[in-house]
Amino acid sequence: MRILYVNNHGGGFADFINIEEGTTIDKLFKEKMPHEESQDYLIRVNRQPVPKDYVLKDNDRVTITPTKIEGARPVHA
Amino acid sequence: MEKQKKLIRFAGMILEAICQLKKQHLRQLQSNLEDFCQKCDGACKESHLFYAAVERNWTGSAEKIRSRISRNLNDFSYNLQRFKEMINADKGKQPKFSDIFAELNQIEQDLGELQFDLKKKTISVVTDPVSLDDISFGSFEIRLNISEICKLYTESPYIVVALEPNPAGADSNVTHPHVSSEKLCEGDGHTAIRRALEDGRLCDFFTMIVNILQTYNPDSPYVSLDDWDGISCYDCGYTVSGDDCYYCEYCERDYCSQCSSYCQMCDTTICLGCAYECPSCNEPVCKSCTAACKECEETFCKDCLTEEGLCQSCEDNRKENENEEQESESEKPEACPAVLSDSVGETAIHA
Numbered sequence: 001m002r003i004l005y006v007n008n009h010g011g012g013f014a015d016f017i018n019i020e021e022g023t024t025i026d027k028l029f030k031e032k033m034p035h036e037e038s039q040d041y042l043i044r045v046n047r048q049p050v051p052k053d054y055v056l057k058d059n060d061r062v063t064i065t066p067t068k069i070e071g072a073r074p075v076h077a
Numbered sequence: 078m079e080k081q082k083k084l085i086r087f088a089g090m091i092l093e094a095i096c097q098l099k100k101q102h103l104r105q106l107q108s109n110l111e112d113f114c115q116k117c118d119g120a121c122k123e124s125h126l127f128y129a130a131v132e133r134n135w136t137g138s139a140e141k142i143r144s145r146i147s148r149n150l151n152d153f154s155y156n157l158q159r160f161k162e163m164i165n166a167d168k169g170k171q172p173k174f175s176d177i178f179a180e181l182n183q184i185e186q187d188l189g190e191l192q193f194d195l196k197k198k199t200i201s202v203v204t205d206p207v208s209l210d211d212i213s214f215g216s217f218e219i220r221l222n223i224s225e226i227c228k229l230y231t232e233s234p235y236i237v238v239a240l241e242p243n244p245a246g247a248d249s250n251v252t253h254p255h256v257s258s259e260k261l262c263e264g265d266g267h268t269a270i271r272r273a274l275e276d277g278r279l280c281d282f283f284t285m286i287v288n289i290l291q292t293y294n295p296d297s298p299y300v301s302l303d304d305w306d307g308i309s310c311y312d313c314g315y316t317v318s319g320d321d322c323y324y325c326e327y328c329e330r331d332y333c334s335q336c337s338s339y340c341q342m343c344d345t346t347i348c349l350g351c352a353y354e355c356p357s358c359n360e361p362v363c364k365s366c367t368a369a370c371k372e373c374e375e376t377f378c379k380d381c382l383t384e385e386g387l388c389q390s391c392e393d394n395r396k397e398n399e400n401e402e403q404e405s406e407s408e409k410p411e412a413c414p415a416v417l418s419d420s421v422g423e424t425a426i427h428a
Contacts, residue, residue, distance in 0.1 A: 071255030
């Protein structure tokens with residue numbers, strides 16, 4: 001089945017992806033962000049917070065946004 | 078109802094701005110494509126010239142053309158690579174009106190009340206008070222100018238306004254370690270923020286900015302938290318804590334210990350610029366403790382002037398002159414009464 005996957009980590013990603021039936025949001029996170037902790041991210045499905053064991057449905061909209069993003073001072077050449 | 082009308086109106090404005098942005102991107106691609114075609118034409122012309130030179134055995138000309146082609150090929154491959162990256166870059170799908178409207182509603186749900194300014198065409202989100210390492214910066218207003226969205230690739234379309242500013246001691250423009258003159262330096266979030274705005278994902282856009290404000294990057298702030306309450310030396314710019322800075326009473330500026338001194342006579346703190354070095358004793362003194370020599374008019378510290386207001390050199394000169402006068406007075410012979418001859422009243426008679 002197909003979901004809209006938006007990941008604001010790094011350079012950002014936003015597109016439809018195919019996932020297996022019965023995939024939970026926790027499983028999807030672990031697959032897409034294997035070295036990250038979910039508590040460091042704001043995870044929404046269809047713009048709402050959901051429990052970890054929420055089973056994703058066709059055309060669901062998943063957004064993952066890091067809660068800690070480091071700003072910087074611009075370096076001029 | 079009024080609120081919903083505003084949301085609808087602004088959703089329409091934002092959608093149009095994003096459409097303009099996409100058009101601009103396509104125009105940029107078009108311009109790059111034309112440049113690329115011109116370079117290809119140039120290469121074709123060089124090819125014809127080269128062919129003619131080779132056929133006619135004009136080896137000198139052929140060599141010159143070869144060098145020129147070689148130089149142009151370096152530029153060519155660079156421009157080709159850039160153009161390829163640009164044309165392959167995925168700029169995301171065009172959002173729909175319903176998407177933008179849903180985004181605005183989600184902002185209200187996740188981040189609090191959205192503020193609208195129809196005249197200035199801005200929408201704003203006010204953050205909760207931000208505090209990093211026990212330093213409070215107050216709340217910030219993230220103000221997105223809808224008219225500026227189309228300039229996303231050249232300018233930042235939003236500003237971050239400190240509502241209860243606690244700016245850095247060294248620079249009042251820095252209201253947050255990563256905000257200077259109301260511009261946020263996005264750091265790691267730069268690309269994702271731009272991408273979110275291109276796609277019309279306004280809630281993600283505002284959320285990421287809030288998250289940057291709530292995160293401290295000690296490796297690259299405008300002013301570090303350690304120096305936040307510090308003061309910048311007016312001379313060298315070094316940031317010092319309030320306890321380690323020195324205030325010059327003459328120019329009324331703050332200085333570090335290296336750039337300040339004190340008057341050797343009255344102990345007043347002065348900066349090196351306001352300090353005067355007495356040419357006689359070479360000690361730093363303040364202006365109030367100086368005076369001009371009445372003779373040579375050069376300025377000295379008051380300690381180096383005599384009671385008569387003369388510097389040592391002039392005093393020495395004066396003493397020398399006095400001594401000379403006294404000596405010359407003592408060398409003058411005494412006046413003796415005239416010794417008259419026997420012949421009184423003689424006078425010379427010329428033959």
